[in-house]
Amino acid sequence: MxxxxxxxxxxxxxxxxxxxxxxxxxxxxxSPDLNPIETIWTEMKDLIKKRLRILLTAAGIRRIVKEDWANYSLERIKFHILSRQARIEACIADEGGNCFNF
Structure with a gap:
């Protein structure tokens, strides 16, 4: 997608x-973001922002992203994948819009 x-x-x-x-x-x-990677990436960005308290080099940012991705739990990935059905149902209830909270 x-x-x-x-x-x-x-x-x-x-x-x-x-x-x-x-x-x-x-x-x-x-179209609404129904792809699990979108919500996973949003969580990853939030984690990374917490660690970026000072301005880092591109290499430093790359290191943090790799570390956070390596430590991102399989359970969270499963949660996002398994939540697709409920997200699709919310999207249908919103008549195909992107104004539903999840």
């Missing part, structure tokens, strides 16, 4: 997908 953001339509992003034979799902740019 990709939302047509510029990062998702770049040549370097598309070539590996094509070589692997991956098919792209049609997804409107204003």
């Amino acid at each position: 990709e939302d047509n953001a510029p990062a998702h339509i770049h040549y370097y992003h598309n070539v590996p997908q094509e070589k692997l034979g991956l098919r792209r799902l049609a997804w409107l740019a204003s």
